[in-house]
Amino acid sequence: MNHSRFNWQPVISAAVVVVVAFLVLLPLVFLVEESLNTGDPMAFPPQQFGIANYIAMFDEDINVLVNTVVIALMATAMAIVIGFSLAWILTRTNVRGRELLERLMELPYYMTPLVGALAWSVIAGPKSGFVNQLWHAWGGKGDIVDVYSYFGIAWIMALFEGTVAFVMISASMKSMDPALEESARVMGASKLRTMLTVTLPLVMPGVLGATLFVFAEMLGSFAAALVIGIPARIYVITTAIWDSTLSYPPDYGRASAMGLSLFVVMFGMLSFYRWRINKGSYATITGKAFRPRPMDMGRLAWLLVGVCLLYIAVAVVLPLGALIFTSLQKFATVILSQSAFTLDNYRTALGLGPIRLALRNSLMLGFGVATVGVILMALLVWIIYRSRIRGAGAIEYLVMFPQAVPRLVFGLALLWAWLNIPIPIYGTLWLLALAYLTVMLPLGVRTLAGVVLQIDKSLEECARVCGAGWLYQMTTVTLPLLRPGILAAWLLIFMACVRELGTSVFLMGPNAKVIAPSIVAAFASSGTELTAAMALIQTGTVVLALVILFRLTRGVTKEMT
Amino acid sequence: MTTRIEVADLVVRYGEQTAVNGVSFSVGRGEHVTLLGPSGCGKTTTLRSIAGLEQPTGGSISIDGQAMFDAGARKNVPAEQRGVSMVFQSYAVWPHMTVFDNVAYGLRVRKQSGPEIRAAVERALDLVQMRALADRPASKLSGGQQQRVALARAIAFSPTVVLFDEPLSNLDAKLRAEMRVELRELQRRLDITSVYVTHDQEEALAISDRVIVMNVGVIEQIGTPEQIYNSPRNRFVADFVGSANILKGRVMGAGTFAAEGGTVLKFTAPHAPTGQETEVAVRTAYIDLVGREGDNQLTGHVRQRMFHGDFVQYIVECACGRLIVRRPPTNLLEEGAPVMLSFSASHTVLLQS
Numbered sequence: 082m083n084h085s086r087f088n089w090q091p092v093i094s095a096a097v098v099v100v101v102a103f104l105v106l107l108p109l110v111f112l113v114e115e116s117l118n119t120g121d122p123m124a125f126p127p128q129q130f131g132i133a134n135y136i137a138m139f140d141e142d143i144n145v146l147v148n149t150v151v152i153a154l155m156a157t158a159m160a161i162v163i164g165f166s167l168a169w170i171l172t173r174t175n176v177r178g179r180e181l182l183e184r185l186m187e188l189p190y191y192m193t194p195l196v197g198a199l200a201w202s203v204i205a206g207p208k209s210g211f212v213n214q215l216w217h218a219w220g221g222k223g224d225i226v227d228v229y230s231y232f233g234i235a236w237i238m239a240l241f242e243g244t245v246a247f248v249m250i251s252a253s254m255k256s257m258d259p260a261l262e263e264s265a266r267v268m269g270a271s272k273l274r275t276m277l278t279v280t281l282p283l284v285m286p287g288v289l290g291a292t293l294f295v296f297a298e299m300l301g302s303f304a305a306a307l308v309i310g311i312p313a314r315i316y317v318i319t320t321a322i323w324d325s326t327l328s329y330p331p332d333y334g335r336a337s338a339m340g341l342s343l344f345v346v347m348f349g350m351l352s353f354y355r356w357r358i359n360k361g362s363y364a365t366i367t368g369k370a371f372r373p374r375p376m377d378m379g380r381l382a383w384l385l386v387g388v389c390l391l392y393i394a395v396a397v398v399l400p401l402g403a404l405i406f407t408s409l410q411k412f413a414t415v416i417l418s419q420s421a422f423t424l425d426n427y428r429t430a431l432g433l434g435p436i437r438l439a440l441r442n443s444l445m446l447g448f449g450v451a452t453v454g455v456i457l458m459a460l461l462v463w464i465i466y467r468s469r470i471r472g473a474g475a476i477e478y479l480v481m482f483p484q485a486v487p488r489l490v491f492g493l494a495l496l497w498a499w500l501n502i503p504i505p506i507y508g509t510l511w512l513l514a515l516a517y518l519t520v521m522l523p524l525g526v527r528t529l530a531g532v533v534l535q536i537d538k539s540l541e542e543c544a545r546v547c548g549a550g551w552l553y554q555m556t557t558v559t560l561p562l563l564r565p566g567i568l569a570a571w572l573l574i575f576m577a578c579v580r581e582l583g584t585s586v587f588l589m590g591p592n593a594k595v596i597a598p599s600i601v602a603a604f605a606s607s608g609t610e611l612t613a614a615m616a617l618i619q620t621g622t623v624v625l626a627l628v629i630l631f632r633l634t635r636g637v638t639k640e641m642t
Numbered sequence: 643m644t645t646r647i648e649v650a651d652l653v654v655r656y657g658e659q660t661a662v663n664g665v666s667f668s669v670g671r672g673e674h675v676t677l678l679g680p681s682g683c684g685k686t687t688t689l690r691s692i693a694g695l696e697q698p699t700g701g702s703i704s705i706d707g708q709a710m711f712d713a714g715a716r717k718n719v720p721a722e723q724r725g726v727s728m729v730f731q732s733y734a735v736w737p738h739m740t741v742f743d744n745v746a747y748g749l750r751v752r753k754q755s756g757p758e759i760r761a762a763v764e765r766a767l768d769l770v771q772m773r774a775l776a777d778r779p780a781s782k783l784s785g786g787q788q789q790r791v792a793l794a795r796a797i798a799f800s801p802t803v804v805l806f807d808e809p810l811s812n813l814d815a816k817l818r819a820e821m822r823v824e825l826r827e828l829q830r831r832l833d834i835t836s837v838y839v840t841h842d843q844e845e846a847l848a849i850s851d852r853v854i855v856m857n858v859g860v861i862e863q864i865g866t867p868e869q870i871y872n873s874p875r876n877r878f879v880a881d882f883v884g885s886a887n888i889l890k891g892r893v894m895g896a897g898t899f900a901a902e903g904g905t906v907l908k909f910t911a912p913h914a915p916t917g918q919e920t921e922v923a924v925r926t927a928y929i930d931l932v933g934r935e936g937d938n939q940l941t942g943h944v945r946q947r948m949f950h951g952d953f954v955q956y957i958v959e960c961a962c963g964r965l966i967v968r969r970p971p972t973n974l975l976e977e978g979a980p981v982m983l984s985f986s987a988s989h990t991v992l993l994q995s
Contacts, residue, residue, distance in 0.1 A: 537732050537734060539730040539731070539732050539734035540734045540736055542693075542695050542721070542728075542730070542734070543728065543730055543734040543736075543795075544747065545694070545695070545720070545721040545722045546693055546694075546695070546721050546722070546724075546726065546727060546728040546805075547722075547727070547747050547748035547751055547795070547799070548722045548723075548725070548748055548751040548752060548799070549722055549747070549751045550722055553751065554722075557747070558736060561738045562736070562737070562738055564738075
């Protein structure tokens with residue numbers, strides 16, 4: 082045995098911890114400092130401290146807070162109804178093609194709220210919206226639908242978050258031991274009685290958990306409120322934060338105070354959610370996977386399949402169709418006799434310098450961040466779940482932390498941090514790359530952890546006992562086994578980067594534009610038709626990555642069975 | 643026989659919990675020792691400490707006289723430098739490699755030449771009759787085949803010590819019995835020293851030179867399979883290994899024991915203080931039911947009969963309570979029949995309380 086005797090493990094672990102702490106915590110420290118700044122908002126470091134910014138938030142922006150809660154409540158209610166119905170249909174009944182339908186249900190998640198918002202403004206905008214155009218052509222007066230409303234914003238958010246609720250609720254339904262229901266049946270309870278006395282009480286905690294989670298996400302959501310809310314003059318907390326940095330002089334103190342408050346509320350709710358889960362108050366969740374015995378729905382099954390397809394139609398097909406239709410016309414109209422079809426919008430989108438540059442930047446960031454990210458995240462996952470070093474739990478907490486921080490708030494924090502840190506990367510792609518890397522940490526680590534935890538620990542231990550050092554074990558056993566997970570994580574991060582909006586709006590410089598904020602800008606300044614073309618180009622990129630991901634994961638599951 | 647592995651006062655704690663609490667034993671060169679005990683008794687933790695996969699809290703472990711772990715000297719040699727080999731409960735066959743690559747791993751780590759590796763891998767695969775499947779991806783193997791690959795991999799690089807962590811527990815009963823025979827055969831042929839962990843007492847007795855019975859982190863008894871079976875030291879060992887009747891009572895004098903209910907039994911033991919409240923154990927297989935001459939004779943009647951195939955179990959009601967008796971399935975006795983139980987004094991084992 083004359084392989085390297087030097088123990089790399091503590092050195093690499095320590096380095097990673099320092100880097101992550103720097104990325105995750107430092108920006109928030111600056112944000113706290115700025116939120117307490119009552120002097121010149123542009124002074125760094127601040128000269129005077131106080132809580133005036135927080136008081137002002139409740140004094141002057143109380144209607145913003147009310148709007149936020151009202152819209153989040155409406156959207157949560159709708160999302161949970163969607164999620165619960167779909168979860169019940171696809172896990173507890175015997176409708177046909179459940180596997181395919183279950184995969185389809187993921188699609189709305191990849192649509193992004195930004196694309197959804199643009200599409201619904203085309204479909205249901207006042208006057209020129211397709212629905213209203215048809216209504217007028219039929220001789221109707223006024224508008225019958227208007228998406229520029231509280232309900233409209235909530236609707237778009239709910240369509241997107243519905244799939245999140247679906248995934249969470251169906252997970253809790255799947256983890257229920259069917260014997261619990263069967264024993265009720267054996268004791269003589271009817272189907273309905275079983276449902277009411279056994280199924281519902283057992284599933285309820287899972288539904289409440291999903292409600293809490295979705296509500297917290299709604300509070301911090303930005304895209305729909307930005308695209309629909311600002312023209313409609315309906316401000317929520319995220320758009321208010323964004324707005325106060327645009328005023329002159331920009332009120333960073335106020336924005337920071339609002340951002341921190343939002344963060345604290347979301348953090349509290351998500352912590353409560355995690356605490357409930359960990360406390361194990363969910364009798365149904367034993368960690369065992371069960372195959373629930375589906376109920377026979379008879380002819381009703383077709384109706385239930387229809388419900389699933391309706392969701393896909395409303396959340397994916399209709400919006401995409403409307404955007405494609407719009408992007409192919411000179412002036413968007415559904416009255417076919419008036420349409421003038423053209424490819425000019427795509428030509429403009431791909432030909433116009435700034436847009437082309439933004440698209441190129443986004444792709445470049447996606448490739449770069451995904452590549453560097455998976456290496457860093459694979460290391461992190463290994464350190465957290467395998468290395469048994471002291472404080473692995475703390476590192477996990479640190480890594481998952483950005484999840485509880487609304488993207489927008491994180492962007493603001495980074496903006497302020499890098500205006501203060503004397504390294505001149507503000508306004509360059511480097512800062513965006515750093516920001517993306519940080520906000521993608523939870524996504525990447527969770528994806529990779531899923532794979533790592535499936536790998537039996539003794540596979541690694543065996544390598545050690547066979548005489549392999551740490552590096553040799555990593556390269557011959559751990560990393561090859563992680564490869565499918567690494568590819569999946571790479572694609573997910575790539576997609577998330579190309580779609581990124583919340584963080585990017587604050588960090589984009591005039592010479593470092595990216596695609597999502599450019600789409601928002603185009604929507605505000607140029608026509609819907611060009612915006613639609615841009616949104617579709619972005620969506621196309623994501624879809625391409627998605628197709629590769631699906632093929633890949635299917636290949637992997639085949640290999641494993 | 644020179645000592646190969648020496649474990650002294652081993653203590654392993656996880657936070658508040660103590661998994662191993664002062665365990666000492668040694669394993670001689672070429673010896674096959676089994677750690678036997680119920681789940682949670684610390685046997686696997688002890689084994690993993692020898693492998694270097696667990697960080698003990700106290701004590702010391704040495705292999706061939708070299709300190710591998712020493713709490714006093716703050717020394718803990720990493721697993722990869724201990725030169726021991728191990729077969730894991732889950733087999734741990736790497737699914738992304740072929741059978742050949744799996745077996746060759748330890749040889750490649752040791753930077754052996756290509757022809758050397760090929761020869762050693764083929765030799766190891768021959769031993770487990772898996773040579774024909776050398777090029778097959780490891781993910782396409784059955785449980786039994788994976789077990790064989792894991793075994794071949796563990797012995798391919800000619801380690802002097804092989805550790806076995808319940809290697810047969812995931813196999814079905816029939817395959818398990820076959821592998822037991824093969825394993826015993828292999829141990830003899832390869833001149834390796836092995837430490838084997840199992841919770842299956844039958845397996846432990848069958849394949850070991852010596853058995854170490856463990857419970858809640860401490861050693862209850864060390865001995866040959868015959869010693870453990872015939873002279874269990876205390877109630878736990880008598881109960882956990884094999885099946886036994888345990889009778890409460892007190893020592894009356896040299897070699898006599900008064901069981902509850904007034905029955906007087908003879909036993910053989912070096913010495914026992916008269917008047918001591920204690921227990922004796924009588925193996926269920928050592929009791930005869932047809933009234934042969936014996937040191938101890940009791941009358942009773944059959945209360946229940948259960949036919950197990952390889953043996954018949956009777957529950958016999960007698961003055962000292964209910965006794966379990968296992969007999970060959972010939973000359974079946976009916977329930978209710980009067981019987982005369984007899985067993986020798988040497989099979990009446992005084993237990994330490």
